[in-house]
Amino acid sequence: MTERKFNRRQFGRIGVGATAMAFGIGVRTDSDLRNYLGTLFNEDVDHRFINKQALLCANECGDAKIPFSLAFDTGQLPYKLLVPGLSKANYPDVPDGWDWKFIPMLAADGLPPPEPKKPERPKWSREVLLNPVFKGPSDRPLVALTVDDGYFNRDEILQTIVDMNASATFLIIGSVMDSDPNFIIKANNSGRITWGNHTYTHMDLSAKSVDQIQSELGRTEEALKRICGATTIPVMRPPGGSRSNTSIAAAADLGLRTFMWNVSGDAGTQWTSNNPQALVNYYMGLLDAQTNPWGSIVLLHFRTSTSAALPGIIKGIRARGMEPVSFDKLYEGGRV
Ligand SMILES: [Zn+2]
Numbered sequence: 001m002t003e004r005k006f007n008r009r010q011f012g013r014i015g016v017g018a019t020a021m022a023f024g025i026g027v028r029t030d031s032d033l034r035n036y037l038g039t040l041f042n043e044d045v046d047h048r049f050i051n052k053q054a055l056l057c058a059n060e061c062g063d064a065k066i067p068f069s070l071a072f073d074t075g076q077l078p079y080k081l082l083v084p085g086l087s088k089a090n091y092p093d094v095p096d097g098w099d100w101k102f103i104p105m106l107a108a109d110g111l112p113p114p115e116p117k118k119p120e121r122p123k124w125s126r127e128v129l130l131n132p133v134f135k136g137p138s139d140r141p142l143v144a145l146t147v148d149d150g151y152f153n154r155d156e157i158l159q160t161i162v163d164m165n166a167s168a169t170f171l172i173i174g175s176v177m178d179s180d181p182n183f184i185i186k187a188n189n190s191g192r193i194t195w196g197n198h199t200y201t202h203m204d205l206s207a208k209s210v211d212q213i214q215s216e217l218g219r220t221e222e223a224l225k226r227i228c229g230a231t232t233i234p235v236m237r238p239p240g241g242s243r244s245n246t247s248i249a250a251a252a253d254l255g256l257r258t259f260m261w262n263v264s265g266d267a268g269t270q271w272t273s274n275n276p277q278a279l280v281n282y283y284m285g286l287l288d289a290q291t292n293p294w295g296s297i298v299l300l301h302f303r304t305s306t307s308a309a310l311p312g313i314i315k316g317i318r319a320r321g322m323e324p325v326s327f328d329k330l331y332e333g334g335r336v
Contacts, residue, residue: 118191119332124234128336129252132243135262136327137335138295143287143317144169145324146261147300148198148237150176153307154183158190160310167192169326171237172302174200174220181227188228194326195224196235197256206242213250221254235259235327259327263287264299266306273308280312287320294322295330 136144147157150172161168170193177184187193199205200219203212221232236256238247248258263286271279287293300306300313317324 118194119326119328121194121231121328122234122331122335124257124336126252129234129255129257130248131336132248132258132260133297134260136295136297136330138292139335141294141322142325142330143263143293143296143298143322144327144330145298145300145314145317146171146196146237146259146327147302147306149173149202150180150302152302153304154180154187154302156307157302157310158183158187158193160307160314161192162190164311164314166314166324167194167326167329168324169194169196169235169328171196171198171235173198173202173239174216174223177220177223177227184224184227188230192326194235194328195230195232196237196259196327197221197232197251198237199239202239204240204242205238205247206244208247210246210250210253213247214254217251217254217256232256237261259297261297261299262290263296266300266303266309271303271305271309273305276305276309276312279305279309280316283309283313284316284320287317293320298324 136142145161145166145168147168148171150170160166170187172184172195174197188195197217197220199216200223201216203216205213205216208216217232217236224230224232233255234257236251237259241260243258251258263283265282265286266279271282283298287296287298290296298313298317300310314324
C-alpha cells in the first residue's frame, strides 16, 4: 500500500483499510486507527467544528468500543464521530445508545494539533474593547450561547449543556454568584462554561457615572474570582442592553467589551414550560431570518420556560449545521 496525502474529495463509502491509509502518515493500519480514535475518545474531545455531511460510524475499538465501519457521505471535514454510551442527548438520526462526538480532521502527517479544552479568553486592544458587539464572526458554523442573570433553573440549564455536549457563556449577576457559590464552582468545573460580567445588582448602566459602573463591574469580577478563580474579562453585557458611551468606555477601562445580541426573546411572559416548542420555534425563526446565522449571539435567561426549551434550541441549532459555543470559542484564534 502506498501512502498518499489525504484527499477529502476522493471519499465515497470506504472501508477501514482505505480509511486508515487516508488518515495519513502515522495511522496506517486498522489497529493504528483504533488506537488513534481510542486516544481521542478518552480525551473527551471537544472539537466544535462540525460538518453534518461527514459521518463516521462507531462500532468497536478495543476496550473503548470505538469506530470501525466508516461511512462518509461526502469527503468534507472534519468528521462527526458516533460513539456509544455518551449522554442521552436527543438526536433523531442517531441510533439508540449512540451519540455525536466530534473529532478533528487528521493532518496528512498524522495526528491533529491538540486543542485546549477551553479556548483562551480573547485578548483585545482597547480599540476593540470600545466596539460593542451585536453579532460575532461569521466565518465558522458557530453561534454563541449566552445565558443571563441566574435567578432560576441554574442546575437544569447547566445539566442540559453538559448532557448535550455543548458549551456556553454565563452572564450571572454578581449578587447571584455570591448567593449560590456552589453552583458557580460546579459550572466552572464542568469545563463547558465561560463567564461574562452582568453587573452586581443588575443595574441599568445607561445613565450612571464611571465610578458607579466600575463599582458594579468590579464587584462582580471580584466575586467570580473569589469563588472559583475564573474571570469575566473580557466579556460584559449591560443589563437590559442599556448602555452609553460612558458605560462602554468604563467597561473597556476594566478590560471588558460590551456584548449585545442578535437573537433573543425568551424573557416574555408568553413562554411557558408547558409548550417549550413554541420558544424553540421562535428562536429558530430568528436564526432562519438571518442573512447568515453563523456567528449569531443567542441570548437566553435562567428561566423555567427557557430551561424547558433549551434542549430543543440546542438541537435546532445543530439541525442547522451549527454548534452552540461560548464566546471564547466563537472568538478564538485572534478574532475580533
Ligand atoms: Zn439581565
